[in-house]
Amino acid sequence: MVLQSTRWLALSYFTYFFSFGIFLPFWSVWLKGEGIPPETIGILLGAGLAARFVGSLLIVPRVKDPAHLVTALRLLALLALAFAIGFAFGNGWAWLLLVIVGFNLFFSPLVPLTDALAATWQRQITLDYGRVRLWGSLAFVMGSALTGKLVSAWGHEAILYSLLLGILAMLLGMLLKPSVMPQGETLTQSKAARSWRELLSEGPVWRFLLCVTLLQGAHAGYYSFASIYWQDAGYSAETIGYLWSLGVVAEVIIFASSNFLFRRWNARNLLLLSAVCGLLRWGLMASTTELGGLILMQVLHCGSFTVCHLAAMRFIAARQGPEVIRLQAVYSALAMGGGIAVMTVLAGFLFEHWQGGVFWVMAAMVLPVLFIRPPAAAVSSR
Numbered sequence: 001m002v003l004q005s006t007r008w009l010a011l012s013y014f015t016y017f018f019s020f021g022i023f024l025p026f027w028s029v030w031l032k033g034e035g036i037p038p039e040t041i042g043i044l045l046g047a048g049l050a051a052r053f054v055g056s057l058l059i060v061p062r063v064k065d066p067a068h069l070v071t072a073l074r075l076l077a078l079l080a081l082a083f084a085i086g087f088a089f090g091n092g093w094a095w096l097l098l099v100i101v102g103f104n105l106f107f108s109p110l111v112p113l114t115d116a117l118a119a120t121w122q123r124q125i126t127l128d129y130g131r132v133r134l135w136g137s138l139a140f141v142m143g144s145a146l147t148g149k150l151v152s153a154w155g156h157e158a159i160l161y162s163l164l165l166g167i168l169a170m171l172l173g174m175l176l177k178p179s180v181m182p183q184g185e186t187l188t189q190s191k192a193a194r195s196w197r198e199l200l201s202e203g204p205v206w207r208f209l210l211c212v213t214l215l216q217g218a219h220a221g222y223y224s225f226a227s228i229y230w231q232d233a234g235y236s237a238e239t240i241g242y243l244w245s246l247g248v249v250a251e252v253i254i255f256a257s258s259n260f261l262f263r264r265w266n267a268r269n270l271l272l273l274s275a276v277c278g279l280l281r282w283g284l285m286a287s288t289t290e291l292g293g294l295i296l297m298q299v300l301h302c303g304s305f306t307v308c309h310l311a312a313m314r315f316i317a318a319r320q321g322p323e324v325i326r327l328q329a330v331y332s333a334l335a336m337g338g339g340i341a342v343m344t345v346l347a348g349f350l351f352e353h354w355q356g357g358v359f360w361v362m363a364a365m366v367l368p369v370l371f372i373r374p375p376a377a378a379v380s381s382r
Helices: 005-033 038-062 066-089 093-107 110-124 129-154 157-175 196-200 203-217 220-232 237-261 267-287 291-299 301-317 321-366
Strands: none
Touching: 005 038, 005 110, 005 129, 005 157, 005 220, 005 237, 038 093, 038 110, 038 220, 038 321, 066 093, 066 110, 066 157, 129 157, 129 237, 196 203, 203 267, 203 301, 203 321, 220 237, 220 267, 220 321, 237 291, 237 301, 267 291, 267 301, 267 321, 291 301, 301 321
16 A cells, blocks of 8 residues: 555554654553552653663664665664563563663654654655654654543553553554555765764754753753653643643643744743743742643643744754764763763652652752853854
8 A cells, every 4th residue: 555655654653653752651550550669650650761862863863875774763663562562571670671672762763763764755755744744743643642641541561551552553654555665775874974073072062962862961951751750740641641731731732833933032031931931830849739730731831842943953963964963962862861860760760759749859950051051252143
């Protein structure tokens, strides 16, 4: 069966983020339902995030020829499904550690490789990336909301079954043949590119990377323990699913209107706004579990996460040639993987002994960003 390439891409985003909308908010709940204590949950989730870091940094660059992107996506989807099935074969911590590392190792490269496929097709066919990518955000909302309903009705076992069905749907969709296969020259690094050491030792670059790692790493307690924290406060799984969905809705709105809202903002100012929103969000989460406070806290996701991501894209886009791709890889590996992985392990120990106090630590992580942002002269206002 042949599927129009734009629809093939939209289906890939939809099924991936539908599955991610199950895994990210509810996997800690599934682990808790399996009798895993919070400290071990933190270690398991942190190991999974470390595997995401490794997968993005090592697997993605190995796909150098755009013509191999579809095959690579199919293989990674198959491996991710195989490891997801492994969750059903035991709940010992050593087995779960092996399975969660393998799952994240192959699941995480799917998005950057799908983005690379989108960029390739943009040169071949008429493709509106924003409209296609929007299906991913919509799917995350649907996945988290639907899983909340299923858990309320069937218990934590529904989480694993939903995840398996979501990943199976992703694999089946990717096995369809796109109407236009990707083509392009093999990607090679420019010989004139500066060394990694030269690039990362540049003042504005390391300041930028440290800022985004702190801002995104501060989400570790939220990603790993928010669902358990709210569940312990008496909220149903259905309500928790809606709260997660609200954060993504706020994210989508800001992404959709970012050019209008932040057209004249540079990366330094966007990092400041993100830090202020992060301080408010994590301080609020540590202070109250009232529904009104949680709604406001989730709306602030558009600042703590989305504005930070916009700052990163603006900083990276202002760089020269090959530095754009290299900084994108480091940003994804550090801010979206390694930093969150380290903080997730710490959050597990903090949550075990301090419960909601872990979010004060997350707020404290954001404070240095106010003082170490790259100077205005080093960032573009594009």
